[in-house]
Amino acid sequence: MxxxxxxxxxxxxxxxxxxxxxxxxxxxxxxxxxxxxxxxxxxxxxxxxxxxxxxxxxxxxxxxxxxxxxxxxxxxxxxxxxxxxxxxxxxxxxxxxxxxxxxxxxxxxxxxxxxxxxxxxxxxxxxxxxxxxxxxxxxxxxxxxxxxxxxxxxxxxxxxxxxxxxxxxxxxxxxxxxxxxxxxxxxxxxxxxxxxxxxxxxxxxxxxxxxxxxxxxxxxxxxxxxxxxxxxxxxxxxxxxxxxxxxxxxxxxxxxxEGGLEEMEKRSIKKSNLIYSIIDESDGFYSNPVESKSRSRMNVVFRVGGAKGKEDLEKKFVDSAAAEGLLSLKGHRSVGGIRASLYNAITVEGVTRLRSFMERFCKENRA
CATH class of the missing domain: 3.40.640.10 (Type I PLP-dependent aspartate aminotransferase-like (Major domain))
Incomplete structure (x- = not known):
């Protein structure tokens, strides 16, 4: 699945x-x-x-x-x-x-x-x-x-x-x-x-x-x-x-x-780094507002199209991701944007799929 x-x-x-x-x-x-x-x-x-x-x-x-x-x-x-x-x-x-x-x-x-x-x-x-x-x-x-x-x-x-x-x-x-x-x-x-x-x-x-x-x-x-x-x-x-x-x-x-909490921590660090790194390397296309030392490993929040986000671009991101089987990425209604929750059950492979999608989406929509 x-x-x-x-x-x-x-x-x-x-x-x-x-x-x-x-x-x-x-x-x-x-x-x-x-x-x-x-x-x-x-x-x-x-x-x-x-x-x-x-x-x-x-x-x-x-x-x-x-x-x-x-x-x-x-x-x-x-x-x-x-x-x-x-x-x-x-x-x-x-x-x-x-x-x-x-x-x-x-x-x-x-x-x-x-x-x-x-x-x-x-x-x-x-x-x-x-x-x-x-x-x-x-x-x-x-x-x-x-x-x-x-x-x-x-x-x-x-x-x-x-x-x-x-x-x-x-x-x-x-x-x-x-x-x-x-x-x-x-x-x-x-x-x-x-x-x-x-x-x-x-x-x-x-x-x-x-x-x-x-x-x-x-x-x-x-x-x-x-x-x-x-x-x-x-x-x-x-x-x-x-x-x-x-x-x-x-x-x-x-x-x-699967290896207990030590293994869960290793995976959560790897998964969250996969997404935070593409955000940080996107030259502002993706933006995370949280101070680096306070960033969550479980819930990665970000905007698309700049620090405040562009609503039409974020809707396109959510819809396009869903079409590729990457579901439930819309941010909380009180803050908007995008949110990827990377709990224990989410695999490294699944997060890698999201990262690849984010790379493609950035290239195709940066203009």
Whole structure:
């Protein structure tokens, strides 16, 4: 399939062909259960095996310590915008938010409903870089420090884990770069991510939380968003998104088989460099607004025809690319332009096809 179609969607995004074919093959009968995973009781042994297998592969790939709980929740990243302050804001009644794009902006707005929010960075007119740490204003008494590791809309990604005051938990939205590179889980109090961008299908959110942060949600916290209740019930307080959980488990097994996070990082560097290099070498025909050290490996954004882009030329680019099987390249509606999402399931070969198309398109349309 990848030889004819490459799907650059920002999410729900590409799932590895190998995984899709496996899911197709077992769709109507999971192992010896005689039924589909979609039909399995979430209390059955078969589904318990799926849950246990998912937790094992998550802990193995990320080297998750025993004092962290792995939770499977619903509501996507947007649900976690509320769940995080509802569960953690009670510690001090205030929190630090590092705003570097659209998703961290939305998380900040949601958190302000439940406590005092301090903006760590000076307000930016455009999200094109991560400001130097010399201008950060961190509160040593904050309940937590929150950031989004990769902003899918603007194509801005943290290349390092932020340093925060001792004793203040670091919270991260990793929805779009989860499992794309190795990192030290112990530097975080809480990590979460919706599966539909890089590790599965829509419907399930993977939360990893240090145990000492459980147990003190705000009184108004809905039961369904309470980390403590979710942890005590093994993510089975209510019927979970069973099939989405199964898909995530299969995708992460694929990541392990392919070489783990070290291999995913090597591929993501190679893939993103293929596109950034043609942008930088195009003498302004293609333009990426993001500072080089803040560029995302997952979501490469650019304009066609100059820094502000030419709408008719960008439409021609998207339509011409689609005709060659290079799909879902239109930029986010709030910023326009072009966006190529290069998640784990996108192959180097697929990105090479895009680069070749970009070279031809530039030659044919530069005038």
């Amino acid at each position: 990848e030889g004819k179609i490459t799907y650059f969607s920002p999410g729900p995004a590409k799932i590895p062909d190998e995984v899709l074919l496996h899911l197709q093959k077992e769709l109507v009968c999971h192992k010896n259960s005689h039924v589909s995973v979609m039909e399995l009781s979430h209390r059955s042994k078969d589904f318990t095996d799926i849950l246990d297998g998912l937790e094992r592969v998550v802990r193995e790939l990320l080297n998750v310590p025993a004092n962290y709980k792995i939770l499977l929740m619903q509501g996507g990243g947007t649900g976690q915008f509320a769940a995080v302050p509802l569960n953690l804001m009670s510690r001090k009644g205030k929190a630090d938010y590092i705003v570097t794009g659209s998703w961290s902006s939305k998380a900040t707005k949601e958190a302000s409903k439940y406590g005092t929010v301090n903006l760590v960075l000076p307000k930016m007119d455009r999200f094109t870089h991560i400001p130097d740490k010399s201008v950060w204003k961190l509160d040593p008494e904050a309940s937590y420090v929150y950031y989004c590791a990769n902003e899918t809309v603007e194509g801005v990604e943290f290349q390092d884990i932020p340093e925060v005051p001792e004793g203040v938990p670091l919270v991260c939205d990793m929805s779009s770069n989860y499992f794309s590179r190795p990192f030290d889980v112990t530097k975080f109090g809480l990590i979460y991510g919706g599966a539909q961008k890089n590790i599965g299908s829509s419907g399930v959110t993977l939360v990893i939380i240090r145990e000492d942060l459980l147990g003190s949600p705000l009184p108004v916290c809905p039961t369904i968003l309470d980390y403590t209740i979710t942890a005590k019930n093994g993510s089975l307080y209510n019927t979970p998104p069973t099939y989405a959980i199964h898909v995530m488990g299969e995708v992460l097994k694929w990541v392990k088989k």
